[in-house]
Every structure is written in C-alpha cells, then in structure tokens.
Amino acid sequence: MTDSIDDIDLMMHGIGTVARAAAADLSCAPADRKRAALEAAAETLADTRDAVLEANERDLAVGRNRGLTDAMMDRLRLDAGRVDGIVGSLRAIAAQPDPVGRVLAEWERPNGLTIRRVATPLGVVGVIYESRPNVTADAGALCLKAGNAVILRGGSESFHSSHAIHAAMVAGLRAAGLPEAAIQLVPTRDRGAVSAMLRAVDHIDVIVPRGGRGLVGLVQREARVPVFAHLEGIVHIYVDASADPDKARRVILNAKTRRTGICGAAECLLIHRDIAEGLGARIVADLIAEGVEVRAGDGLRGSVKATEDDWGTEFLDMKIAAKVVDNVDDAIAHIRRYGSSHTDCILAEDPAPVARFFERLDSAILMHNASTQFADGGEFGMGAEIGIATGKLHARGPVGAEQLCSFKYLVTGDGAIRT
Amino acid sequence: MTDSIDDIDLMMHGIGTVARAAAADLSCAPADRKRAALEAAAETLADTRDAVLEANERDLAVGRNRGLTDAMMDRLRLDAGRVDGIVGSLRAIAAQPDPVGRVLAEWERPNGLTIRRVATPLGVVGVIYESRPNVTADAGALCLKAGNAVILRGGSESFHSSHAIHAAMVAGLRAAGLPEAAIQLVPTRDRGAVSAMLRAVDHIDVIVPRGGRGLVGLVQREARVPVFAHLEGIVHIYVDASADPDKARRVILNAKTRRTGICGAAECLLIHRDIAEGLGARIVADLIAEGVEVRAGDGLRGSVKATEDDWGTEFLDMKIAAKVVDNVDDAIAHIRRYGSSHTDCILAEDPAPVARFFERLDSAILMHNASTQFADGGEFGMGAEIGIATGKLHARGPVGAEQLCSFKYLVTGDGAIRT
Secondary structure: OHHHHHHHHHHHHHHHHHHHHHHHHHHOOOHHHHHHHHHHHHHHHHHOHHHHHHHHHHHHHHHHHHOOOHHHHHHHOOOHHHHHHHHHHHHHHHHOOOOOOOEEEEEEOOOOOEEEEEEEEOOEEEEEOOOOOHHHHHHHHHHHHOOOEEEEEOOHHHHHHHHHHHHHHHHHHHHOOOOHHHEEEOOOOOOHHHHHHHHOOOOOOEEEEEOOHHHHHHHHHHOOOOEOOEOOOOEEEEEOOOOOHHHHHHHHHHHHHOOOOOOOOEEEEEEEHHHHHHHHHHHHHHHHHOOOEEEEOOOOOOOEEOOHHHOOOOOOOOEEEEEEEOOHHHHHHHHHHHOOOOEEEEEOOOHHHHHHHHHHOOOOEEEEEEOHHHOOOOOOOOOOOOOEEOOOOOOOEEOOOHHHEEEEEEEEEEEEOOO | OHHHHHHHHHHHHHHHHHHHHHHHHHHOOOHHHHHHHHHHHHHHHHHOHHHHHHHHHHHHHHHHHHOOOHHHHHHHOOOHHHHHHHHHHHHHHHHOOOOOOOEEEEEEOOOOOEEEEEEEEOOEEEEEOOOOOHHHHHHHHHHHHOOOEEEEEOOHHHHHHHHHHHHHHHHHHHHOOOOHHHEEEOOOOOOHHHHHHHHOOOOOOEEEEEOOHHHHHHHHHHOOOOEOOEOOOOEEEEEOOOOOHHHHHHHHHHHHHOOOOOOOOEEEEEEEHHHHHHHHHHHHHHHHHOOOEEEEOOOOOOOEEOOHHHOOOOOOOOEEEEEEEOOHHHHHHHHHHHOOOOEEEEEOOOHHHHHHHHHHOOOOEEEEEEOHHHOOOOOOOOOOOOEEEOOOOOOOEEEOOHHHEEEEEEEEEEEEOOO
C-alpha cells in the first residue's frame, strides 16, 4: 500500500517535471505552431476514428459489466458522429484567435509611464474528469491554445477511449514540433493519482476538477493546489406566477429531457403556489408523459413523494424533484440552500421577480426564459469549453481558452523616477 | 494551549458568521450607500487624527522596545501627513465608480439568447498583513467598495494604530446604515488567529496575505482557503549593455533609496559584463555614496562581498545585492531562479533584449526604463490598492476594487430551447 502510493508520487513527480519544462516552451510558442498542432491532431483523430471506436467498445463492455447507469453509459459512449464532433471541436479551437499576448488594456499615466496588461499562460493545468472521453480532446486542446501544459486524469471507465484520443493529440504535437509532454494522460487507473495531483503544488498551477459529489468531497479534503471547481450542476428552474404557460412547458421539457447526463440538465422545479394546481400540474404531467420520474413535494401530484434527500440532488437521469414555493424570495432561499452555484433559471413575464432573481442569486449562470441546457461554452460562443466552473475565483461559468490565461503588466518609461 | 486554540477557533467562527451575513447584505447594497460609508469614515478619521497618532505612539514605543529595524519602524510610523494620506485615499476610493454590477461584456447568440457578464462581489475577504497601519483603511475600503465583507488581521506591531483606524471605518458604516460587521478587525494579537483564518473555508472566500518570508511559509503550509498571495517583492533590475548611463543611474538610485520599506524597492542589480567596469562601477559608487550597502558578486567592488544568501533576499533596507551577468538570457535565468514574480526591470536602449525580457519573464509587473518604485496601484491609476498580488490566479499586480470582484452570466431568452 505504502509502496503503491510512493510509486504514484514518483510517477507524478516525473509527469510534473516534464510538464513544467513543456510549459516553459509553450509559453512562448508561436500561435501558428499551436494551431498546426491542433489541426494535425484533428486530422489524426479523423484518420483513426475506427481505432477510437474500438477502444470505446472495450470501455462500454467494462461499463456494462460494472452496471453503469444509462446516464453514465450515455456519457461514456462514442459513435461516428460524436468522434466527428470531437474532430470539429479541435478544428474550431485551432481556428480561434490565440489568447496569449492579447493586450487586455493599455493606458498612459501622468507620471510618463505606458502600461499594458497582456494575457499570459497559467503554466501547468491538471484536469480531473470522469467518464466523458471527449474531455481528453477538449481540455487538452484548450490548455494548449492558452499556452499551458496539461496533465489529464480521466475516469477509469473511459480509460481506453481517452488513451486513443490522447494518442491523436500527441501525434498533433509531434507533427508541429511542440513538446509531446504538453498534453499528458496519467497512465494509471489508480485513484491515488487523483490525490497525488491535488497535492502537487510544485508541479501544477491549477486543477480543474470536473465531477459530482464524490469528487467534491475529495477536492475539499485534499486539494493543496488551487482549483477551478467544475462540480455538481444542481440546476433549479423557478416557475413564477407570471410565467407564460407555453414557454414554461417547452423550456422545462427541454431542460430536463434533451440530454439528462449533462451538468446543465434541470434537477429541481420550484413552482409558484398560485399556479401549482394549473400550470404546475400540467408541467408535471408533461414530464411524466415523457418518462420522467417526478419526485414531488406537498401540493403537487408527482410520480413519487419527494424526500428531504431529493432537494440538492444531481440526478443526471430521467428524474426531477418538484416543490411548491410561496414566491420568488422563497425560491431564492431554496436555491441558496440547495443549489451548487452552477445554473439556475426563472420563467416569468413580470420583470420584477426576474430582476430580483438576477440580483439576489449568485450562480455562475442565471437564465430567464431559456433552457438550462444552453449552459455550455459552445452555446455561449466560446468555441469549446473545458467545463462550467462553479467557483468564484478567476474562472466562472463556461471556461474557454481565454479564462485559462493569466496576465502580466508591461510598463515602459523613459528613465522615469518616482518622486 | 489547546484551550487557547479552541477559543480562537470559536472566535473566528463568530467573526466568520457575522461576516457572511454582512456580505449577503453588502452584495446588493446601493453604490451611494457604500460611497457614503467611505466618506463618513474619511471624515471621522480626519476628526480623530490626534487619537490615531496617540495610538501610533504606543505602537512605536513597543516597537522601539522590541528593537524593530529602521525599515520596520518606517512602515509602522504615522504622522499628520500620513493620516491625511489615508483620509485622501478613503475619499479617492469613495469617488471611484462602483465596480459591482458593471456589464463586463454583452453579446447576442444565433440561438436567440442575450448574454451579459456582470461583476459581482467575491463574498468574504480575509486580509493578513504586517506592520503598515494604513492597510486597515485601504483594504477595508476596497473590500467594501467591491461589496465584500472583510476580516482584517493586522500585525501585532500596529495593534493600537489599526484599532484606531478601524474605529473610524466602523463609524462610517454605522453612519451609512450598513452592517458594522462589514469590516471587522480580529481583536487579538495571538498568532493562532492567522492559522485559523487560513483554515476558515466555511467563512472566508479568499485570503489576501501581505508579507514577507515568514508569512509565505505559513500560507504554503496551512492555507485551505484560496489565496491572492501578496508576498515578497524580490525586485531585480537588469542593466543591459545598451543602457543609457544617465537614465540607469537615476532610475537605480530612485528604485533603491526613495523608500526602502516598500515591496517595489529594488533588491538586486544584474549588470551586463561589458559595462560592469564602467557604468556598473559608477552605479555601485552612487549607491554607496547614498549610504547603501552593496553586497557585490565577482567582478564588482561593493561594500561587502555577496554570499549565496544575498540572492533572492528581500532586504527592505539600505542594502542591495549586485552581480555581473553575461547577457539578458543570463539575467532572465537568475530572475527565474531567485525572483518572486513581483516586479522586475530592464534598463536598455536596444529593443531586442527588452522584447526578450518582456516575453520570457512572467513577473506580475515587468518594467523598462522606469523605477520599480512605481509598482503601486495609485501610480497605475487604480486609486488605491490592497497590495501587489504575486500569484497567477484571478488577481495579479496592483489589486484595486475591480479585481476584488467576481462575475456571473445573466442570460435572457424568450422561451428558447436547445435542439
């Protein structure tokens, strides 16, 4: 046991050391070379699609044996279309403007100085994720675009798929003459590797943990490296008394059922008391008709009765909690207590509760009359995302290459001294 | 011992709980009320100047008994002019535009959504600082301006001065009808309070530690709360072979001697080999003539011979290390090894080494032909600063109210669903 942990620490030390060296090279790599690496990776991935799908079959077989839920299997599954989606995403990231070296602000001072704030890479990013294999490509590509080296630690479920995708990324780096250690995949399924990354303050500048409740606890207990938390999406939708019935029914069905396994899927409905028996009942009936299990609180007739545990649960499945609230303030209080600062939504035509919801809540994304499934970097126009950050520091909401940068000040004078 | 730590944890729990409640109130406090609180605090401080100076006398007497260095005594000392400076700083912060609610970006998407990114408060900020009493006012005021509650933990040396200034801040909050717990001062000199703050993940969203090597180590070992490090300023100045002699001599004298106790004071000179015997020797002679102890490496005749310990030391005193380097790359290598990512400067007329210095180093502030004493939020035009952040996440360089904010996305649709 001790030996195994020592081995993992030693492995992480090796990975971290070469990542640091790669980051130093990448920090001043020309934009066109990073672009070439991403284009070559996309081409390699397209060329090796069959091998990737074969690797994914192996993961799916293991997943079936382990009895993964339908939602987990959906997140793990690749098909030709999804691989093409990953290829397209790599090309989209390649085509984006380079975020490094952008002049974020520039001004002159009466003291004679010219001050520029310019974007810089962060250094070495660690990404800890679960079953979704496309993260291997998206996270690797976005970190590279921002001039960062990245250490990827995918879920054990997607081990073979991630390795196959990673091979394409490395081929891209090689083709462009960039260090292969710029994108590393931790080559073990041992959970100890996650702990080792969370403690690797000498080797990793920031960790992006993407995952659910288990990862939340681990990060809180063990992280010594700063974190851009990408954790649970306990997404609430509040249906105000002023909600337009058609919009509300359409948005809620979409928010819950379009894809249940993504972090922007709705997990809890809060329905204004005045419309609980009318529109509220219709919405619940819609959901049940679509196959959703509605776990309902008092005053609503759902599939089953809600228990205390249902509030604040990320189902990631065809399940939703539903509750009657007195007004927008009651909804806000519920979300503050049970939410995860990811995405929360109000359906209303009256602007007053919307303004209050937008002002009083502090989720990364607040929505009005729109499906929470839009909580996504691509939908926000960022090209791609490493995930949705739920913390308040540095990165928040959908995180693309720009938010994977830091900045520095360049100050120019002509012999200026301070009096 | 155990009792005392339990007591401190209990005290921090109390302080943290009321800070959290105050932060909730402040997060939607109107801009004019925050402004009124700062103006009233400035007025109270001006009215109680004599009491503040009396409290400072008590701190100075304790400091003399403890044998504080001249640099430390300088940082601790207040006089009428310095109190007036603090009053002016409070008024300047009051007059600045409110950073909360600013629309940082706004765009529309083909999917029919309008997306706004707006600035929000961070929540509860903890500030750990050393002897400088003005930080009590500046940090308190900047956090309030950004809608954050703040827990201040000043150095034991400035205990009485900080309490007197804090009383004025609280009077301002009271006059404006804002919660007094918005700006709290930890009421003990016990060092255990610093550890308790660094661990207070439930109560504090971010810690700003301002200080030298002792605090660096403590933060690295104990911090569980995210940190905007404001740590050592090991400021280097590289004198290139192409440096203009007059500018170089003027800038270096200013950077070292204008005020030695501030974090932007120069601590190490790196002199190009080709000019070591000419301009380099003149610069060293200038410094010695001004009373600076020059701790010189091989090839330079200083006051004393440098030892390995002198590289990477923050003297904060009339001392400077000096060394001959082969070229700009050698200077960059030295700064990467011994620097603290605070402020580093190149003196050169040839643009090539300047471009290399600006590209290859990743200090928060890089300067060209300007005194490093300009590393200051006021000089940068930010009105005031909580300090100079040396980390890479969220805040970096001089930190004003804007960088003490986070943001959220407000997304508006008209019943939009994702297909």
